[in-house]
Structure formats: C-alpha cells, structure tokens
Amino acid sequence: MTIYVFDEFSMDKRTYTLRRDGEDYRLTPTLFELLITFLESNGQVLTQEILLKKSFMALVKTGVAAFVLFLLVPLEGRAKVVEYTLTASQIEWEIAPGRKVAAYAYNGTVPGPILRAEEGDTFKITLVNNLGTGTNLSTTLHPHGVPVPNRMDGVPGVTQDPILPGGSFTYEFAAPSAGTYVYHSHFDTPTQLPKGLFGMIVVDAPAARKLFASWYRQWDREIPMIFSEAVDKDGNHAELINGKAWTVTSLLYTVKKGERILFRMFNASSEVHPMHSHGLHWIIIATDGHDLWIPYPKDTLPVNAGERYDGVLVADTPGTWLIHCHDLSHVAHGMIAALVVE
C-alpha cells in the first residue's frame, strides 16, 4: 500500500508539494485535485496529516457554507421569470469591414443575443417571425441541450405547428443546471441555422455555490465563442467566430494579467473545429451543459457540430495570443481570434 504525504498547501503560489516514497513532487492545483480524486476513488489510504488537513478544511468550508446559505437562501429561493423577445428577420450582416452576407438574424445580430438566467428560474422566450410576410419562411426555436417539456422542443409538425410569417410563439421552460446551452431555428434547419438563426443560452449557478467552488470553477470574466460559416456576397467562403471573420483589428479580446476567463464554446457549423490556444491553455470544466467529474487541460480542443465546451484559462502571461481553429483551411477563411493579455 502506498502512503502519500503532502507537506505544503499554498494557494498563493498555486503549487503543492507531494512527498511520495521519500521524493518530493511539485503539483499544480489541478493535478493535486485529480490526484486526490484518484486516490479517493481507488480507496487508497491517505496519511493522517492529509486527512486532518482535508477534514479541517472541509469542516471550515462546510461551516461557512452552511452559514452563508442560511443567509442567502431567502434571496436565492425566489426564482424569477426571465422574459426575452426574439425577432427573426432578414438582414445584411457585416462579417468584416466591407464584407457582407445575406443573413437571417435574431434581433438583428449574428449570433443572436445571449439568453441568461439562474438555475431554477423560468425562461419565457417569445419568438416573433419577421422573416417576411408573403414568403414561405416559417420558423421555430429549438432549445438545444435543454431538458424541456416536449411541446417546447420546437420541432415543426412533431411538437408544434410552424410559426408562420407574421406569427409568434412563446416558449416556456425551467432553466436547467448551470452551464452552456444553445437555441436555434428548427425549421428548414440546413438553411435557417447557417444563415444566422442561432445563439447561446447561459444558466448561472447560485452565487452561494460559486463562492465555494474550486478555483477553476470561478472566473473573472467570460468570452463566448460561437463557430459558424457563411458565404459572402462575392461568393467567398468564410469561417466565423461570433459572426465575424478575422482581420487584424477584429476578434481581439483584451483581458488583464492574472484574470481567469471562462470560454463558452459552441460549434454552430457542420464541421469539426479543433480550437487551439497559443501559449495558454484551457482547463475544460464542462461539456454540453454538464460539469465534468474530472476537469482536464487542453490547448487543442476538437469541437464537433452542436457541441459545447466550457474551458477556464488563466491569463498569466502578457502578450497577444492567437486562438484559432487548427483546420488550416478554416484558418485561411478567417477562423482566428486573439487574446490580448495586458
């Protein structure tokens, strides 16, 4: 039986020392957590020092958490109805200066606005079809990845009638567990979705839970990244991030050194995008709205059609770091962004 002892516990330095069989190893917090999870799941015996420190910290955390929850529950307990109106219409969308595509859009933007609520709230989303009176452009909205009542699933001819031009429909469902979800058109999907009828649904955890989450489940800011493709008015193909193709002055995200950034990634296209971050890497904490039991580090993350990934990145090195798809034909068509760490 292997005995493990760790001698040092310092979140400031973000390193831990682990002594195993007389030798010292330095660990990052992620590896430390993984190791502890591994040891616990394998039923190996920890030393008394570890158990004391762990249980002491657990006691402190539980005590403080219970007290804070006691204070917050009356506030957290009041679930809200969060109302949004999405109007689908035809627009000209500028993917780069002077470069336009004929798009369908929710509320005039591609992607549509982020719809946000807290766990247990109720979403009430009214979709207005302004795609064109006198056309045959019906539509519906599908909450992708969200466990909804069947009649709110947005499948025309199966769960509801199509929303005719000039018509509207209200979707109502509970905000599921915290995570990244999606909405998109489910009428003539191969046409309407790529033309721009997609967006993100974000569900937040209650504040009390965030306070006691692991360091990589807390972040200072979020950067949503939605991947899609388009053909511009000159017939040129474009690979887009958040509705834009890379130019040296677009798709720049400026953050401060030391900030933890949550990337919410969603692939709205029909291709795989192996997203690569230069210099810094993500800790993938969730996929498709589910927290991972064991987070893992990645600097190249294949995001398949319809998938979502939540990755936390610590911006600890100043500079301009590219984040781009590593399918090189997609790079050539504009799928590049940059993280500017100041």
Ligand SMILES: [Cu+2]
């Ligand atoms: Cu790609």
